[in-house]
Amino acid sequence: MPRSVKFRKVAGGVAAAKGFSAAGVRCGLKLKKNALDLGLIVSDRPCSVAGVFTTSRAAAAPVGWSRDVVKRGTARAVVANSGNANACTGERGARDAAAMAIAAGQELEIDPDEICVASTGVIGRPLAIDKVVAGVLDAAEELSPDEDGGAAFARAIITTDTVEKTIAVRLIVDGKVVTVGGSCKGSGMICPNMATMLAFVTTDAAISSAMLQAAVRSAADVSFNRITVDGDMSTNDTLLVLANGAAGNKRITRTGRAFEQFAAALEFVCTHLAKMIARDGEGATKFVEIRVRGAASESDAVRIGRAIGNSPLVKCAIHGNDPNWGRIIASAAACGARFEPAKARLSLGGKLAFEKGVAADTPLTELEAAMKPKDVAIELDLRLGKGAATVWTCDLSREYIGINADYHT
């Protein structure tokens, strides 16, 4: 797919696209005083909807509800709460997820079957549904099509995140101005195949739900599915994309130039959001881009990238600015992908560290200097084939332990 598509960044996040409003309010689920914990996105007209969800066998109640909405293909709104994942909550959880949609439906005069729900936070505690329903009514009052609506929504969905995560871009599709904007949350329990991660993207592009689903799947595969903080997939991972057609472009119903342009913008937005998650990983002090090429296949490249990105030893070495290429090679060699030490070349921050099966000639002081920046690139060329993939992660610090040993049930 050609990616020579021009777009510019704009403000507004999930409220940037025409016809969308958003809000974020406090309903009282988060312990922290004044912290927003309920977000709402509404479109002024029906949307094609597509999504990707956790493959956990204990998928949370809201995942089940939203999956059904996506199957039907049409949505008008999204209700999302933070502070409680509504996961491992049994039948009561399913009722509570439905109640979130029903409350929003009554208030907004929308069929609840066209309302997606999402939750994130503690697992295994019943949702204080009265608070959530009250929050939905408050949020409906606060809906705004402007930047502040998008910003409040972004704040309402975060948990251990240290920053809100928002991006929007504008491009021309079929002679019309199309906007794609989104927000996400995620910081721990982050791993390929959708982690404790909620991401919501809205667009005013006109596109069928089938083509939207194709674009979403493909964008997720190279963005949210290529980040890892700690190798854990969660019960709640959700990416939802709503497209309301307000841009007025000819409805995209097949592949072709318009689809490619839209897909490129969606991929850019998803990749940007995914990288923000890796950068904001729990306790992270460094952002790591792992570029694998020359693998026997793309799946081998992804496997190796993930193995390196998931290795606690590699992540600790990065934390300590240690050019410990041995741990990187050990990870790549152990993951099951094709790997021949004598062929592989590994660079750290642009400096060659390993080739021909042994340490490269680069002086250790140069390698050490290459590890010092906050952003570190690991480049591994396997010289076996054409498979390539980029994976993003962060370092592993004492702070991660603090966050996750002290965050109590």
Place this chain on the structure above:
Amino acid sequence: MPRSVKFRKVAGGVAAAKGFSAAGVRCGLKLKKNALDLGLIVSDRPCSVAGVFTTSRAAAAPVGWSRDVVKRGTARAVVANSGNANACTGERGARDAAAMAIAAGQELEIDPDEICVASTGVIGRPLAIDKVVAGVLDAAEELSPDEDGGAAFARAIITTDTVEKTIAVRLIVDGKVVTVGGSCKGSGMICPNMATMLAFVTTDAAISSAMLQAAVRSAADVSFNRITVDGDMSTNDTLLVLANGAAGNKRITRTGRAFEQFAAALEFVCTHLAKMIARDGEGATKFVEIRVRGAASESDAVRIGRAIGNSPLVKCAIHGNDPNWGRIIASAAACGARFEPAKARLSLGGKLAFEKGVAADTPLTELEAAMKPKDVAIELDLRLGKGAATVWTCDLSREYIGINADYHT
């Protein structure tokens, strides 16, 4: 296989069995002053030899050498060094591994093809082979068939371990006293499929190398392959078992009572050593036993046990004495094994935490109290089938980060 075999623990480690001597000396590879770093085991007669090795595609040079010895089936001695893994060292590494065997062969008047070698330590640095060869000569002088020989060997193979790891047992096989003893090292880069782990077991049982290999494979599968510290497999993982027949039992050449008795003792020794590694995991403050049963298959049980044991979030929760069953269920549900939340039952330290898809009635204070001991048992009954497996791990502490961020290349 019936496991109603009686045996008693004895001292001596790898030197406990009849006809074996051992030594540990300092050759100067480890930076730490006075630290032993070269170990030697010698049998007074030829042994059947069996082994299990890392599946890393960048297996270290000594692994290649020892694999060949095991293929031929006969050995007389083992030379092992710590302080340098002789991994990612190319052709020079292969020459150095051979030189270790040749030096020992000359000194001991044994065919080098009957001498196993093993290395552990930093990856990617050429071995100071002169020091190693000098160490081999020193060790040959120090060989002792007594406890102190076994103890010195155990000290010589450790790296970041905080304790030496040794066990030996004695049992009656076929009317003869048989001894099985061993030592291992390992603390970080520890994961199923043999991690940065060296383990050596000696026995005076008479057994063919084919039957020995069968017993070793089966023992490794339920011991060393069921521990995890950090999910990383290393380039050097090696388990070697030498059986010299000095006990005088009828040579075991097929399955039957004698084989079962011997296999039970070997499994006990391997399991004991493996658990010592998990308990001594880098930075560990807690020892965790994960007992999975009722799985759809044994491989599902192992997969779930490993997923829980590898989860940094679960390990952090255990570090913080947090009965965070949600993270355990999330790990089990995400690993790809069959899992039905509504059927599963999870207990922490003997207290029911989760059943019927939701939190159990056990008061939080009771669950918290159950997490406080240094040894914690996680019991998960999936109620789907008969698959069962036990996996051992440790918690994840700030100290792990310290050890691995500050241990420099």
